[in-house]
Amino acid sequence: MRTPRVLSGLVVLALAAGMGLVSISQDRAKATPVINEVTREFTDGDAVVTARIRVQDATANASGWWNATAENVVVDVHYEHNGTAIRFVDETLKRPTVSIARAGEASTLSDWRLAPVNSSRTRARGVLYNTDGRFSLTLNQHVIITKDGQEHEIHLDAPQAVEFGLKRDVRMEMNVAPRIAPSGKTVKVFGSITATDDGSGYAPVADRAVDIYLDPTGSEAKRKIATVTSSSTGTFSTSFTAASSGVVSAEYAGSATEIAATMAEDIRVHTGTGYREKTVTIKVGEGSVKARVFTPSSVTVGTKPVALPIDVEYIGGWNWEQLSGTVEMSFSPRKVGFGDRFGPNLIHTIDKYTARGTIWIDGMAPPGTYAISLNGTAVGSITVKKVTATSIRATPPASTTSVRHRIGGTVKAVNLASATWAPAWRLVAGLGVRLYFDPAGTTGPRYRATVKTNSSGAYSYSVAVTTPGRWVARYPGSASYAPSEALTTTRQATLARINASTKTPVRGTRVTFTGDLKAVKKTSVGARWRPLARTTVKIYFDPAGSAGPVLKRTLTTTSTGTYRTSIQVQAKGYWIVKYAGTTRYAPDSRRVLVDPR
8 A cells, every 4th residue: 555645735634533543645737837928128228138937837826824735836037247246126116026917917915025036036936825717927027237337326126028828726635445355346436525615715626527546466457446526525436346456546737716626545456355354343453453454365385385475454543553563463373384484473553554464384384274363363264275286198098009198197296305394296095087179179178087086196087089179187176285187188099000111122123112091080889990981191211320201202191091112222221100199199110120231
Protein backbone atom coordinates (compact mmCIF):
# COMPACT_ATOMS: atom_id res chain seq x y z
CA MET A 1 0.00 0.00 0.00
CA ARG A 2 1.50 3.31 -0.95
CA THR A 3 1.24 6.09 1.61
CA PRO A 4 -1.21 8.76 0.27
CA ARG A 5 0.56 11.93 -0.78
CA VAL A 6 -1.11 14.91 0.84
CA LEU A 7 -0.42 18.20 -0.91
CA SER A 8 -3.26 20.22 0.55
CA GLY A 9 -1.89 20.13 4.11
CA LEU A 10 -5.08 18.43 5.34
CA VAL A 11 -5.34 14.85 6.58
CA VAL A 12 -8.66 13.50 7.89
CA LEU A 13 -9.39 9.93 8.98
CA ALA A 14 -12.94 8.70 9.49
CA LEU A 15 -14.79 5.39 9.70
CA ALA A 16 -17.12 4.48 6.85
CA ALA A 17 -19.72 2.16 8.30
CA GLY A 18 -19.18 -1.34 7.03
CA MET A 19 -16.77 -0.16 4.33
CA GLY A 20 -13.45 0.50 6.06
CA LEU A 21 -11.44 3.69 6.45
CA VAL A 22 -11.98 6.87 4.51
CA SER A 23 -8.72 8.42 3.40
CA ILE A 24 -8.68 12.09 2.47
CA SER A 25 -5.67 13.00 0.39
CA GLN A 26 -4.88 13.79 -3.19
CA ASP A 27 -2.24 14.26 -5.80
CA ARG A 28 -2.28 17.47 -7.77
CA ALA A 29 -2.35 16.89 -11.49
CA LYS A 30 1.13 17.29 -12.93
CA ALA A 31 0.22 19.95 -15.51
CA THR A 32 2.84 22.06 -17.24
CA PRO A 33 2.66 25.54 -15.69
CA VAL A 34 1.53 28.37 -17.95
CA ILE A 35 4.01 31.25 -17.77
CA ASN A 36 2.81 34.68 -18.85
CA GLU A 37 5.48 37.21 -19.77
CA VAL A 38 5.75 40.69 -21.30
CA THR A 39 8.73 42.97 -21.91
CA ARG A 40 8.41 46.80 -21.69
CA GLU A 41 11.05 49.45 -22.48
CA PHE A 42 11.37 52.82 -20.71
CA THR A 43 13.74 55.71 -21.47
CA ASP A 44 15.05 58.98 -20.08
CA GLY A 45 17.24 60.69 -22.63
CA ASP A 46 19.82 58.17 -23.70
CA ALA A 47 19.24 56.02 -20.58
CA VAL A 48 17.21 52.89 -21.35
CA VAL A 49 15.79 50.27 -18.94
CA THR A 50 13.87 47.16 -20.00
CA ALA A 51 11.50 45.43 -17.58
CA ARG A 52 10.57 41.77 -18.20
CA ILE A 53 7.48 40.91 -16.14
CA ARG A 54 6.64 37.22 -15.50
CA VAL A 55 3.73 35.56 -13.66
CA GLN A 56 2.34 32.02 -13.81
CA ASP A 57 -1.28 30.99 -14.00
CA ALA A 58 -2.23 30.09 -10.43
CA THR A 59 -4.74 28.35 -8.17
CA ALA A 60 -7.01 30.35 -5.89
CA ASN A 61 -6.85 29.55 -2.19
CA ALA A 62 -9.71 29.46 0.27
CA SER A 63 -9.57 32.32 2.76
CA GLY A 64 -9.63 31.93 6.52
CA TRP A 65 -6.95 31.11 9.04
CA TRP A 66 -7.98 27.43 8.97
CA ASN A 67 -6.85 27.28 5.36
CA ALA A 68 -3.50 28.92 6.13
CA THR A 69 -1.59 28.62 2.87
CA ALA A 70 1.32 30.34 1.19
CA GLU A 71 1.03 32.97 -1.50
CA ASN A 72 -0.45 31.62 -4.69
CA VAL A 73 0.62 34.44 -7.05
CA VAL A 74 4.26 35.40 -7.55
CA VAL A 75 5.30 38.26 -9.85
CA ASP A 76 8.92 38.53 -10.95
CA VAL A 77 10.37 41.64 -12.65
CA HIS A 78 13.80 41.41 -14.28
CA TYR A 79 15.65 44.59 -15.32
CA GLU A 80 18.20 45.26 -18.05
CA HIS A 81 19.73 48.74 -18.71
CA ASN A 82 22.49 50.48 -20.66
CA GLY A 83 24.05 52.24 -17.66
CA THR A 84 26.70 51.25 -15.18
CA ALA A 85 24.37 50.84 -12.17
CA ILE A 86 20.70 50.66 -11.18
CA ARG A 87 18.96 51.25 -7.87
CA PHE A 88 15.33 51.05 -6.84
CA VAL A 89 13.57 54.09 -5.41
CA ASP A 90 11.45 53.33 -2.33
CA GLU A 91 10.02 56.57 -0.95
CA THR A 92 6.63 57.48 0.43
CA LEU A 93 5.33 58.89 -2.83
CA LYS A 94 7.21 56.43 -5.00
CA ARG A 95 6.17 53.13 -3.36
CA PRO A 96 7.03 50.23 -5.72
CA THR A 97 3.92 48.11 -6.20
CA VAL A 98 2.18 45.63 -8.45
CA SER A 99 -1.55 46.23 -8.68
CA ILE A 100 -3.91 43.35 -9.55
CA ALA A 101 -7.27 43.93 -11.23
CA ARG A 102 -9.74 41.65 -12.95
CA ALA A 103 -9.10 41.77 -16.68
CA GLY A 104 -11.22 44.37 -18.40
CA GLU A 105 -12.09 46.16 -15.14
CA ALA A 106 -10.64 49.30 -13.60
CA SER A 107 -11.14 48.52 -9.91
CA THR A 108 -8.03 47.21 -8.14
CA LEU A 109 -8.28 44.00 -6.12
CA SER A 110 -4.85 44.02 -4.49
CA ASP A 111 -1.69 46.16 -4.24
CA TRP A 112 1.43 44.13 -3.45
CA ARG A 113 4.73 45.63 -2.49
CA LEU A 114 7.71 44.99 -4.77
CA ALA A 115 10.79 43.91 -2.83
CA PRO A 116 14.34 43.74 -4.24
CA VAL A 117 15.68 40.20 -4.83
CA ASN A 118 19.08 41.26 -6.12
CA SER A 119 20.59 44.22 -7.99
CA SER A 120 18.55 43.53 -11.14
CA ARG A 121 15.38 41.83 -9.94
CA THR A 122 12.31 42.57 -7.79
CA ARG A 123 9.46 40.34 -6.69
CA ALA A 124 5.93 40.69 -5.35
CA ARG A 125 3.95 37.93 -3.62
CA GLY A 126 0.32 37.74 -2.65
CA VAL A 127 -2.83 35.67 -2.29
CA LEU A 128 -6.07 35.76 -4.29
CA TYR A 129 -8.92 33.97 -2.58
CA ASN A 130 -12.08 32.22 -3.75
CA THR A 131 -12.18 33.37 -7.34
CA ASP A 132 -11.32 32.45 -10.90
CA GLY A 133 -10.87 34.21 -14.23
CA ARG A 134 -8.33 36.40 -16.00
CA PHE A 135 -6.41 39.15 -14.20
CA SER A 136 -4.04 41.94 -15.22
CA LEU A 137 -0.98 43.49 -13.59
CA THR A 138 -0.02 47.14 -13.31
CA LEU A 139 3.64 47.83 -12.49
CA ASN A 140 4.57 50.96 -10.53
CA GLN A 141 8.35 51.23 -10.02
CA HIS A 142 10.91 54.09 -9.91
CA VAL A 143 14.52 53.25 -10.76
CA ILE A 144 17.66 55.36 -11.08
CA ILE A 145 20.13 54.48 -13.84
CA THR A 146 23.72 55.74 -13.65
CA LYS A 147 25.05 56.43 -17.14
CA ASP A 148 28.11 58.41 -18.14
CA GLY A 149 28.42 59.64 -14.57
CA GLN A 150 24.87 61.03 -14.52
CA GLU A 151 21.79 59.65 -12.76
CA HIS A 152 18.51 59.18 -14.69
CA GLU A 153 15.32 58.63 -12.70
CA ILE A 154 12.87 56.56 -14.73
CA HIS A 155 9.28 55.86 -13.77
CA LEU A 156 8.26 52.36 -14.86
CA ASP A 157 4.52 52.64 -15.29
CA ALA A 158 3.16 49.66 -17.21
CA PRO A 159 -0.65 49.48 -17.03
CA GLN A 160 -2.15 46.22 -18.35
CA ALA A 161 1.41 44.96 -18.59
CA VAL A 162 0.61 41.25 -18.43
CA GLU A 163 -2.41 39.03 -17.90
CA PHE A 164 -2.60 35.70 -16.05
CA GLY A 165 -5.26 33.14 -15.24
CA LEU A 166 -6.59 31.91 -11.91
CA LYS A 167 -8.49 28.66 -11.29
CA ARG A 168 -10.30 27.51 -8.19
CA ASP A 169 -8.62 24.91 -6.00
CA VAL A 170 -10.11 21.42 -6.03
CA ARG A 171 -9.88 18.81 -3.30
CA MET A 172 -10.74 15.17 -3.74
CA GLU A 173 -11.54 12.49 -1.19
CA MET A 174 -11.46 8.85 -2.28
CA ASN A 175 -11.38 5.42 -0.70
CA VAL A 176 -11.24 1.85 -1.91
CA ALA A 177 -12.97 -0.75 0.23
CA PRO A 178 -11.91 -3.36 0.86
CA ARG A 179 -8.25 -2.66 0.15
CA ILE A 180 -7.31 -6.31 0.59
CA ALA A 181 -9.69 -8.72 -1.07
CA PRO A 182 -10.00 -12.20 -2.52
CA SER A 183 -10.30 -12.48 -6.27
CA GLY A 184 -13.89 -12.06 -7.44
CA LYS A 185 -14.97 -9.81 -4.55
CA THR A 186 -16.78 -6.55 -5.31
CA VAL A 187 -14.61 -3.54 -4.52
CA LYS A 188 -16.28 -0.17 -4.01
CA VAL A 189 -14.65 3.12 -4.98
CA PHE A 190 -16.25 6.16 -3.37
CA GLY A 191 -15.41 9.72 -2.50
CA SER A 192 -16.27 13.37 -3.02
CA ILE A 193 -15.02 16.46 -4.79
CA THR A 194 -15.04 20.08 -3.54
CA ALA A 195 -13.74 23.41 -4.82
CA THR A 196 -13.15 26.85 -3.36
CA ASP A 197 -16.42 28.74 -3.15
CA ASP A 198 -17.21 32.45 -3.15
CA GLY A 199 -17.10 32.54 0.64
CA SER A 200 -14.18 31.40 2.74
CA GLY A 201 -13.80 27.69 2.17
CA TYR A 202 -14.59 24.66 0.02
CA ALA A 203 -18.00 23.59 -1.16
CA PRO A 204 -19.23 20.40 -2.90
CA VAL A 205 -19.38 20.65 -6.69
CA ALA A 206 -21.94 18.74 -8.75
CA ASP A 207 -21.92 17.35 -12.28
CA ARG A 208 -18.14 16.84 -12.40
CA ALA A 209 -16.95 13.86 -14.47
CA VAL A 210 -14.48 11.70 -12.50
CA ASP A 211 -12.63 8.88 -14.29
CA ILE A 212 -11.87 5.76 -12.22
CA TYR A 213 -8.84 3.71 -13.37
CA LEU A 214 -7.13 0.49 -12.35
CA ASP A 215 -3.42 0.09 -13.04
CA PRO A 216 -2.74 -3.62 -12.40
CA THR A 217 0.52 -4.88 -11.00
CA GLY A 218 2.68 -6.39 -13.74
CA SER A 219 2.65 -5.87 -17.49
CA GLU A 220 -1.09 -5.44 -17.93
CA ALA A 221 -2.05 -1.97 -19.18
CA LYS A 222 -3.85 0.64 -17.11
CA ARG A 223 -7.57 0.58 -17.88
CA LYS A 224 -10.61 2.72 -17.15
CA ILE A 225 -13.17 1.17 -14.80
CA ALA A 226 -15.86 3.81 -15.14
CA THR A 227 -16.64 7.49 -15.54
CA VAL A 228 -18.87 8.75 -12.73
CA THR A 229 -20.55 12.13 -12.20
CA SER A 230 -20.55 13.89 -8.84
CA SER A 231 -23.93 14.34 -7.20
CA SER A 232 -25.45 17.53 -5.81
CA THR A 233 -23.46 16.90 -2.62
CA GLY A 234 -20.23 16.35 -4.56
CA THR A 235 -20.08 12.59 -3.91
CA PHE A 236 -19.31 9.86 -6.43
CA SER A 237 -19.09 6.07 -6.32
CA THR A 238 -18.71 2.97 -8.46
CA SER A 239 -17.67 -0.66 -8.01
CA PHE A 240 -15.76 -3.36 -9.86
CA THR A 241 -14.85 -7.01 -9.45
CA ALA A 242 -11.38 -7.57 -8.00
CA ALA A 243 -9.18 -9.65 -10.29
CA SER A 244 -5.61 -8.47 -9.66
CA SER A 245 -3.58 -6.25 -7.34
CA GLY A 246 -2.75 -2.74 -8.48
CA VAL A 247 -3.47 0.96 -8.04
CA VAL A 248 -6.97 2.43 -8.20
CA SER A 249 -7.10 6.14 -9.07
CA ALA A 250 -9.81 8.78 -9.32
CA GLU A 251 -8.99 11.53 -11.82
CA TYR A 252 -10.79 14.83 -12.44
CA ALA A 253 -9.52 16.57 -15.57
CA GLY A 254 -10.43 20.06 -14.37
CA SER A 255 -12.20 22.79 -16.33
CA ALA A 256 -11.77 26.37 -17.47
CA THR A 257 -12.40 27.50 -13.87
CA GLU A 258 -11.06 24.58 -11.76
CA ILE A 259 -7.74 22.78 -11.51
CA ALA A 260 -7.38 19.05 -12.17
CA ALA A 261 -7.14 16.63 -9.26
CA THR A 262 -6.31 12.96 -8.80
CA MET A 263 -5.96 10.46 -5.98
CA ALA A 264 -4.65 6.90 -5.88
CA GLU A 265 -4.83 3.96 -3.48
CA ASP A 266 -3.30 0.50 -3.67
CA ILE A 267 -5.34 -2.69 -3.50
CA ARG A 268 -4.05 -6.21 -2.88
CA VAL A 269 -5.98 -9.10 -4.40
CA HIS A 270 -5.44 -12.72 -3.47
CA THR A 271 -6.21 -14.93 -6.44
CA GLY A 272 -7.56 -18.47 -6.31
CA THR A 273 -8.65 -20.20 -3.12
CA GLY A 274 -5.30 -20.10 -1.36
CA TYR A 275 -6.34 -17.53 1.27
CA ARG A 276 -9.03 -17.35 3.93
CA GLU A 277 -10.64 -14.11 5.11
CA LYS A 278 -11.68 -13.57 8.73
CA THR A 279 -12.83 -10.50 10.68
CA VAL A 280 -11.42 -10.48 14.23
CA THR A 281 -10.73 -8.16 17.17
CA ILE A 282 -7.02 -8.16 18.03
CA LYS A 283 -5.61 -7.06 21.37
CA VAL A 284 -3.06 -4.27 21.04
CA GLY A 285 -1.61 -2.78 24.22
CA GLU A 286 -4.44 -1.72 26.51
CA GLY A 287 -6.94 -1.57 23.66
CA SER A 288 -8.08 -3.57 20.68
CA VAL A 289 -8.23 -3.33 16.91
CA LYS A 290 -10.89 -4.66 14.58
CA ALA A 291 -9.33 -6.10 11.46
CA ARG A 292 -9.88 -8.22 8.38
CA VAL A 293 -7.15 -10.85 8.20
CA PHE A 294 -6.12 -12.90 5.17
CA THR A 295 -4.21 -16.08 6.01
CA PRO A 296 -2.88 -18.74 3.63
CA SER A 297 -4.93 -21.92 3.71
CA SER A 298 -2.23 -24.35 2.64
CA VAL A 299 1.34 -24.58 1.43
CA THR A 300 3.47 -27.14 -0.32
CA VAL A 301 7.08 -27.08 0.83
CA GLY A 302 10.18 -28.42 -0.91
CA THR A 303 13.90 -28.05 -0.42
CA LYS A 304 13.79 -24.23 -0.40
CA PRO A 305 12.04 -22.03 2.19
CA VAL A 306 8.62 -20.62 1.28
CA ALA A 307 7.51 -17.17 2.45
CA LEU A 308 3.75 -16.89 3.11
CA PRO A 309 2.34 -13.39 3.66
CA ILE A 310 -0.43 -12.60 6.12
CA ASP A 311 -2.37 -9.43 5.25
CA VAL A 312 -4.23 -7.28 7.76
CA GLU A 313 -6.61 -4.40 7.06
CA TYR A 314 -7.58 -2.36 10.14
CA ILE A 315 -11.23 -1.31 9.99
CA GLY A 316 -12.06 0.24 13.34
CA GLY A 317 -11.53 0.71 17.06
CA TRP A 318 -7.96 1.93 16.84
CA ASN A 319 -5.64 4.86 16.89
CA TRP A 320 -2.27 5.42 15.31
CA GLU A 321 -0.38 5.27 18.60
CA GLN A 322 -1.65 1.75 19.18
CA LEU A 323 -0.34 0.58 15.82
CA SER A 324 3.01 2.33 15.88
CA GLY A 325 4.74 -0.85 16.99
CA THR A 326 4.27 -4.42 15.84
CA VAL A 327 1.65 -7.11 16.29
CA GLU A 328 3.12 -10.51 17.09
CA MET A 329 2.16 -13.57 15.09
CA SER A 330 2.43 -17.13 16.38
CA PHE A 331 1.50 -20.65 15.30
CA SER A 332 0.60 -23.89 17.10
CA PRO A 333 1.85 -26.55 17.44
CA ARG A 334 5.34 -25.12 17.19
CA LYS A 335 7.46 -27.43 15.05
CA VAL A 336 10.82 -27.44 13.33
CA GLY A 337 10.75 -25.52 10.07
CA PHE A 338 8.44 -22.71 11.18
CA GLY A 339 10.50 -19.57 11.47
CA ASP A 340 12.95 -20.93 14.03
CA ARG A 341 15.80 -20.43 11.60
CA PHE A 342 14.47 -17.16 10.18
CA GLY A 343 13.86 -14.97 13.25
CA PRO A 344 10.59 -13.90 14.91
CA ASN A 345 7.35 -13.71 13.00
CA LEU A 346 5.89 -10.22 13.29
CA ILE A 347 3.13 -8.25 11.63
CA HIS A 348 4.65 -4.93 10.50
CA THR A 349 2.41 -1.94 9.91
CA ILE A 350 2.68 -0.66 6.35
CA ASP A 351 0.58 2.46 6.80
CA LYS A 352 -2.32 3.58 8.98
CA TYR A 353 -4.66 1.04 7.44
CA THR A 354 -2.79 -2.14 6.57
CA ALA A 355 -0.06 -4.45 7.80
CA ARG A 356 1.74 -7.53 6.56
CA GLY A 357 3.55 -10.39 8.21
CA THR A 358 5.41 -13.41 6.88
CA ILE A 359 5.57 -17.07 7.86
CA TRP A 360 8.70 -18.87 6.70
CA ILE A 361 8.34 -22.62 6.14
CA ASP A 362 10.85 -25.08 4.71
CA GLY A 363 11.15 -28.81 4.12
CA MET A 364 12.01 -29.42 7.78
CA ALA A 365 8.41 -28.68 8.81
CA PRO A 366 6.47 -31.94 9.32
CA PRO A 367 3.17 -32.14 7.40
CA GLY A 368 0.02 -31.25 9.29
CA THR A 369 -2.32 -28.40 10.23
CA TYR A 370 -1.11 -25.43 12.27
CA ALA A 371 -3.09 -22.64 13.97
CA ILE A 372 -2.14 -18.98 13.34
CA SER A 373 -2.81 -16.24 15.89
CA LEU A 374 -2.19 -12.49 16.23
CA ASN A 375 -1.44 -11.39 19.78
CA GLY A 376 -3.24 -14.48 21.06
CA THR A 377 -6.31 -14.11 18.81
CA ALA A 378 -6.91 -17.03 16.46
CA VAL A 379 -7.05 -15.80 12.88
CA GLY A 380 -6.78 -18.98 10.81
CA SER A 381 -4.89 -22.19 10.15
CA ILE A 382 -2.52 -23.50 7.51
CA THR A 383 -2.11 -27.01 6.12
CA VAL A 384 1.45 -28.03 5.29
CA LYS A 385 2.17 -30.70 2.67
CA LYS A 386 5.37 -31.98 1.10
CA VAL A 387 6.00 -31.39 -2.58
CA THR A 388 6.06 -34.45 -4.83
CA ALA A 389 7.40 -35.16 -8.32
CA THR A 390 5.91 -37.88 -10.51
CA SER A 391 7.76 -39.17 -13.57
CA ILE A 392 6.53 -41.33 -16.47
CA ARG A 393 8.12 -43.01 -19.45
CA ALA A 394 6.96 -45.46 -22.12
CA THR A 395 9.29 -48.33 -23.00
CA PRO A 396 8.76 -49.91 -26.46
CA PRO A 397 8.29 -53.70 -26.88
CA ALA A 398 11.35 -55.63 -25.73
CA SER A 399 11.33 -58.13 -28.63
CA THR A 400 10.25 -58.34 -32.25
CA THR A 401 7.38 -60.62 -31.27
CA SER A 402 5.97 -58.54 -28.38
CA VAL A 403 3.32 -55.86 -28.94
CA ARG A 404 3.23 -54.51 -25.37
CA HIS A 405 4.65 -51.24 -24.03
CA ARG A 406 5.64 -50.75 -20.41
CA ILE A 407 4.38 -47.51 -18.84
CA GLY A 408 6.40 -46.77 -15.73
CA GLY A 409 7.98 -44.14 -13.53
CA THR A 410 8.58 -43.03 -9.95
CA VAL A 411 7.12 -40.74 -7.27
CA LYS A 412 9.47 -38.65 -5.12
CA ALA A 413 8.80 -36.31 -2.21
CA VAL A 414 10.86 -33.89 -0.12
CA ASN A 415 11.60 -35.41 3.28
CA LEU A 416 14.28 -35.01 5.91
CA ALA A 417 17.40 -36.93 4.98
CA SER A 418 18.44 -39.62 7.43
CA ALA A 419 20.60 -38.38 10.34
CA THR A 420 20.61 -34.82 8.94
CA TRP A 421 18.66 -31.58 9.31
CA ALA A 422 18.49 -31.04 5.56
CA PRO A 423 15.41 -31.71 3.41
CA ALA A 424 16.06 -33.73 0.24
CA TRP A 425 14.22 -35.61 -2.50
CA ARG A 426 13.42 -39.22 -1.55
CA LEU A 427 11.54 -41.97 -3.44
CA VAL A 428 8.27 -42.90 -1.70
CA ALA A 429 6.84 -46.42 -1.55
CA GLY A 430 3.18 -47.44 -1.37
CA LEU A 431 1.65 -44.46 -3.20
CA GLY A 432 -1.21 -45.00 -5.63
CA VAL A 433 -0.65 -43.57 -9.12
CA ARG A 434 -3.61 -43.23 -11.46
CA LEU A 435 -2.88 -43.75 -15.17
CA TYR A 436 -4.90 -42.06 -17.89
CA PHE A 437 -4.71 -42.41 -21.66
CA ASP A 438 -5.60 -39.51 -23.93
CA PRO A 439 -5.87 -40.77 -27.54
CA ALA A 440 -5.28 -38.48 -30.48
CA GLY A 441 -8.40 -36.41 -31.03
CA THR A 442 -10.75 -34.57 -28.67
CA THR A 443 -12.04 -37.38 -26.45
CA GLY A 444 -9.91 -36.35 -23.45
CA PRO A 445 -8.08 -38.51 -20.88
CA ARG A 446 -9.56 -41.92 -20.05
CA TYR A 447 -8.81 -43.72 -16.80
CA ARG A 448 -6.93 -46.99 -17.38
CA ALA A 449 -5.54 -48.25 -14.08
CA THR A 450 -4.22 -47.47 -10.60
CA VAL A 451 -0.79 -48.82 -9.75
CA LYS A 452 1.24 -48.53 -6.53
CA THR A 453 4.86 -47.61 -6.11
CA ASN A 454 7.02 -50.49 -4.89
CA SER A 455 9.62 -50.41 -2.14
CA SER A 456 11.92 -48.49 -4.51
CA GLY A 457 9.26 -45.87 -5.25
CA ALA A 458 8.67 -47.13 -8.81
CA TYR A 459 5.49 -48.25 -10.59
CA SER A 460 4.92 -50.22 -13.81
CA TYR A 461 2.02 -51.01 -16.13
CA SER A 462 2.01 -53.17 -19.29
CA VAL A 463 -0.29 -52.35 -22.21
CA ALA A 464 -0.59 -53.07 -25.92
CA VAL A 465 -0.44 -49.68 -27.64
CA THR A 466 -2.72 -49.83 -30.68
CA THR A 467 -3.64 -46.13 -30.75
CA PRO A 468 -1.25 -43.15 -30.51
CA GLY A 469 -1.83 -40.66 -27.72
CA ARG A 470 -0.68 -39.28 -24.40
CA TRP A 471 -0.29 -41.17 -21.14
CA VAL A 472 -0.78 -39.20 -17.90
CA ALA A 473 0.42 -40.37 -14.49
CA ARG A 474 -1.34 -38.60 -11.60
CA TYR A 475 -0.54 -38.90 -7.95
CA PRO A 476 -3.67 -37.41 -6.31
CA GLY A 477 -1.95 -36.41 -3.08
CA SER A 478 -2.75 -37.11 0.55
CA ALA A 479 -2.83 -35.43 3.93
CA SER A 480 0.98 -35.39 3.90
CA TYR A 481 1.90 -35.09 0.22
CA ALA A 482 0.86 -32.65 -2.49
CA PRO A 483 -0.44 -33.96 -5.82
CA SER A 484 1.72 -34.09 -8.94
CA GLU A 485 1.54 -35.51 -12.43
CA ALA A 486 3.62 -36.21 -15.51
CA LEU A 487 2.93 -37.21 -19.10
CA THR A 488 4.50 -38.93 -22.06
CA THR A 489 3.39 -39.76 -25.58
CA THR A 490 3.26 -43.16 -27.24
CA ARG A 491 2.92 -44.33 -30.85
CA GLN A 492 2.03 -47.71 -32.26
CA ALA A 493 5.12 -49.92 -32.35
CA THR A 494 6.65 -50.75 -35.75
CA LEU A 495 8.98 -53.50 -36.94
CA ALA A 496 11.35 -52.92 -39.88
CA ARG A 497 13.38 -55.89 -41.15
CA ILE A 498 16.16 -56.31 -43.72
CA ASN A 499 17.87 -59.36 -45.27
CA ALA A 500 20.75 -59.72 -47.77
CA SER A 501 20.75 -62.41 -50.49
CA THR A 502 24.33 -63.12 -49.46
CA LYS A 503 26.52 -61.72 -46.66
CA THR A 504 29.83 -62.59 -48.36
CA PRO A 505 29.47 -61.62 -52.02
CA VAL A 506 32.26 -61.13 -54.51
CA ARG A 507 33.40 -57.52 -54.37
CA GLY A 508 31.67 -55.47 -57.07
CA THR A 509 28.73 -57.87 -57.57
CA ARG A 510 25.12 -56.97 -56.81
CA VAL A 511 23.33 -58.03 -53.62
CA THR A 512 19.57 -58.20 -53.34
CA PHE A 513 18.13 -56.64 -50.15
CA THR A 514 14.61 -57.60 -49.07
CA GLY A 515 12.50 -56.94 -46.03
CA ASP A 516 9.18 -55.78 -44.69
CA LEU A 517 7.58 -53.18 -42.41
CA LYS A 518 4.91 -54.00 -39.82
CA ALA A 519 2.98 -52.14 -37.12
CA VAL A 520 0.89 -53.10 -34.12
CA LYS A 521 -2.79 -52.80 -35.00
CA LYS A 522 -5.99 -53.59 -33.20
CA THR A 523 -7.79 -56.68 -34.55
CA SER A 524 -10.79 -58.77 -33.59
CA VAL A 525 -8.47 -61.09 -31.66
CA GLY A 526 -6.44 -58.37 -29.99
CA ALA A 527 -3.29 -56.41 -30.85
CA ARG A 528 -1.30 -58.00 -33.63
CA TRP A 529 1.57 -57.18 -36.03
CA ARG A 530 0.17 -56.17 -39.40
CA PRO A 531 1.89 -54.96 -42.64
CA LEU A 532 2.36 -51.21 -43.29
CA ALA A 533 1.59 -50.90 -47.03
CA ARG A 534 2.70 -48.11 -49.40
CA THR A 535 5.01 -46.61 -46.78
CA THR A 536 8.42 -45.03 -47.41
CA VAL A 537 11.56 -46.73 -46.11
CA LYS A 538 15.19 -45.77 -46.77
CA ILE A 539 18.25 -47.96 -47.30
CA TYR A 540 21.59 -46.68 -45.93
CA PHE A 541 25.13 -48.04 -46.15
CA ASP A 542 27.41 -47.52 -43.14
CA PRO A 543 30.98 -48.55 -44.11
CA ALA A 544 33.55 -49.64 -41.60
CA GLY A 545 35.25 -46.57 -40.16
CA SER A 546 33.99 -43.11 -39.19
CA ALA A 547 32.35 -41.94 -42.44
CA GLY A 548 28.81 -42.63 -41.20
CA PRO A 549 25.65 -43.85 -43.00
CA VAL A 550 25.06 -42.84 -46.63
CA LEU A 551 21.59 -42.94 -48.24
CA LYS A 552 21.48 -45.46 -51.16
CA ARG A 553 17.79 -46.05 -51.93
CA THR A 554 14.35 -44.63 -51.09
CA LEU A 555 11.67 -47.35 -51.47
CA THR A 556 7.92 -47.76 -50.99
CA THR A 557 6.51 -50.91 -49.45
CA THR A 558 4.06 -53.03 -51.42
CA SER A 559 0.46 -53.74 -50.48
CA THR A 560 1.80 -56.52 -48.24
CA GLY A 561 4.37 -54.27 -46.57
CA THR A 562 7.42 -55.74 -48.32
CA TYR A 563 10.24 -54.11 -50.30
CA ARG A 564 13.07 -55.35 -52.60
CA THR A 565 16.12 -53.74 -54.23
CA SER A 566 19.47 -54.76 -55.79
CA ILE A 567 22.66 -52.80 -55.05
CA GLN A 568 26.30 -53.29 -56.10
CA VAL A 569 28.49 -53.89 -53.03
CA GLN A 570 32.10 -52.65 -53.01
CA ALA A 571 33.08 -52.58 -49.33
CA LYS A 572 32.42 -54.11 -45.96
CA GLY A 573 29.78 -52.44 -43.81
CA TYR A 574 26.26 -52.40 -42.44
CA TRP A 575 23.21 -52.05 -44.67
CA ILE A 576 20.40 -50.38 -42.75
CA VAL A 577 16.66 -50.00 -43.35
CA LYS A 578 15.11 -46.98 -41.60
CA TYR A 579 11.47 -46.03 -41.12
CA ALA A 580 11.11 -42.37 -39.98
CA GLY A 581 7.75 -42.83 -38.25
CA THR A 582 4.71 -40.54 -38.08
CA THR A 583 2.51 -39.08 -35.38
CA ARG A 584 0.73 -42.45 -35.32
CA TYR A 585 3.59 -44.94 -35.83
CA ALA A 586 6.92 -45.06 -33.99
CA PRO A 587 10.19 -45.04 -35.99
CA ASP A 588 12.26 -48.22 -36.31
CA SER A 589 15.38 -49.55 -38.04
CA ARG A 590 17.33 -52.78 -38.53
CA ARG A 591 20.72 -53.60 -40.07
CA VAL A 592 22.64 -56.45 -41.64
CA LEU A 593 26.45 -56.83 -42.08
CA VAL A 594 27.77 -57.57 -45.58
CA ASP A 595 31.49 -58.44 -45.99
CA PRO A 596 32.51 -58.94 -49.69
CA ARG A 597 35.47 -61.20 -50.61
